Amino acid sequence: MQSVPEEWREVMKRGDSQVKDGGAGAGEAEKESYMMELTRLVQKVVKESSWWERRGVDCSILAAAFLCLPPAFLLLGSSRLLWFLAGMLLMGVAHAVITVKGTHLASHGALSESQAWGKFWAVFFIEICGSFSARAGIQGHIKMHHAHTNVIGLGDSSVWKVPFLPRIIYLFIAPLAVPIITPLVALAQIKGHSLVHILRTAMMVALGLYSQYWLLINVSEFRSPYGALLCMLVCRAMFSVPYIHVNIFQHIGLPMFSSTRRPKRIYQMTHGVLNLPRNPLLDWMFGHSLINCHVEHHLFPFLSDNMCLKVKPVVSKYLTEKQLPYQEDTYLSRLNLFFHKYQELMVFAPPITELVGVQ
Template sequence: MEADDRKMGKISKREVKEHGEVYDYVKLKQLPEFGDLSDKVNDLLKRTSWMELYGIDWMVHLTGIAGIAFSLWLLKSDSIFTLVVGGLLMGCCHSVLATKGGHLSAHGSVCQSPAWNKFWTVFFVEFVGSFSSEAAIDIHIKYHHPHTNIIGLGDSSTWKMPMLPSYIYMFVAPILLPLATPFVGFSNLFGQWMKLLRAVIVVSLGLALHFYLLMTFSGFSLLGAVICTFASRATLSIPYIHVNIFQHIGLPMYSNKDRPKRIYQMATGVLNLNRNPILDYCFGHGIISCHVEHHLFPRLSDNMCFKIKPLVSKFLKESGLPYNEETYSSRLSLFIDKYEELMVNAPPITHFVGLQ
């Protein structure tokens, strides 16, 4: 019976091998409309204050700034333990601004004004994060989100480095990410000379200020300031790489020609990691525990993604769609065990059955 239904386009079975199924059967002709979920979310937004929409996330950003100031004081110490604590704190707080702040501002989610969102994108992504804001928008906003898990467009293949062995890729190479970040951003602007020039200037000014603060307030030499900067920024580089591959790679992939409905594409191709206090704070709910919500409603702040999480979960489950959630440790174990299959070989395209 199920085989006949699949031929008629009534049921789609996700083709997953032995590493486990996040979801099994979906009745394609009974898929809900994205607009139905959007209406529920909009009703909630109408009853939401500015503090919930933007203010709570700004409070997190301000704690990041305060944390960097405190870390500069800690780094004045002669104690090795205090220096390590200061460096780790600086790395975490830098991520709050560069990753969480940069991600939200690139999506236009830090305030209502488009002009101010653009300003904050340049500040968080380029001045603080040392990456081109133009490249970030091209890679993340224009490709990854609209084409999530579409082969060749938004399939997260830019995170793959098949020439590296699994343990090197998973635990060693990410440590070099802070050094590579500016050059990767600049390389994406090759040929766009005015944008490249602006990015080089803003990134250089951000790094120069950071070096200056370490030299002036913490007593570092120039070389020591450079080493401390990149060492502290490597604090969360390993989980940063991990979460970017854990939440899409290994889930169903689609061809652009047979692209499914948006709600089906996002429900099957995006995964939430369980809540983690450090990662949720440093990266934001939208990147960690509310990634499904973020892909469905990318212009919402992290706090609002967290607020609509029960609504989205209930809607998808009641509609017979998957709501993918797994622990960080389970995904890590999967990627180590299936590294060759997931990160080296070309991903299989999920054959989407039925007209949409």
């Protein structure tokens, strides 16, 4: 395994010791039964839920985001500053909902029970809307991040790690470049794939970017192509700072494990995942599974945002009863931690060796 700095050896040691303590008290068979028992409780809730609860609520939120786009384009064509700013804000919010919540749900196949429709929505949201490769996104997120959460060298970190940047730049300025970096990374990720796959991804990403540009020129009536491009950048980067924050807050700094000493799933997820408190703005834009139900999401990644919220009381109660960690912290508390321990958590952290994908 790669060399790990002393600070991170302590984090790994803390994670391994917690797992060993849990195993000593419960035994391997009991560890396994915990996950099976919790799964049965959650499945019972899911079976008793309507389609509206399982998928309808989240599909309606995504539909509302798309319905916000026509008035946003019209407002951006206004000569009045207030209306123009309202249009920019409306488009920024809609873009965040579609490209964060939509791509995340699509990567998990949570938008439809049909596999065919699931693949369609993955391409639509991840490639056309999100300007990224659907195959690379699913590979990195599902097969790496979820399968190897907080395992050093595998699913151990965020999509965004640039240790040479100063903390102020990293936390508050560099994320604004995410809309530019994302399609470039997508192009790098499709190298080595079949020609058909490369052409499809490149065409879908180009279609999404050009569609917004064309509408700004022809509907919003931007006179300058540079003005339209700048508007695209501002709208797409509007919530990239909290997106990157959420991306790193919920895993980095928590117990981590070596690939040769990984715990049972329920221990891995309860020790290596953290929930943020409910936030009306971020809950709607990013989804419950990325904010206040991240523990539930990692335990049951096939659930939609609304279902994660519905099973949250069941999961938290069960973990508490079994004396397993149910980690929660506030956004400001995590920001303060990363600001003051940036060197330890981000600079000296071991580099990720695989793409993690959307968080």
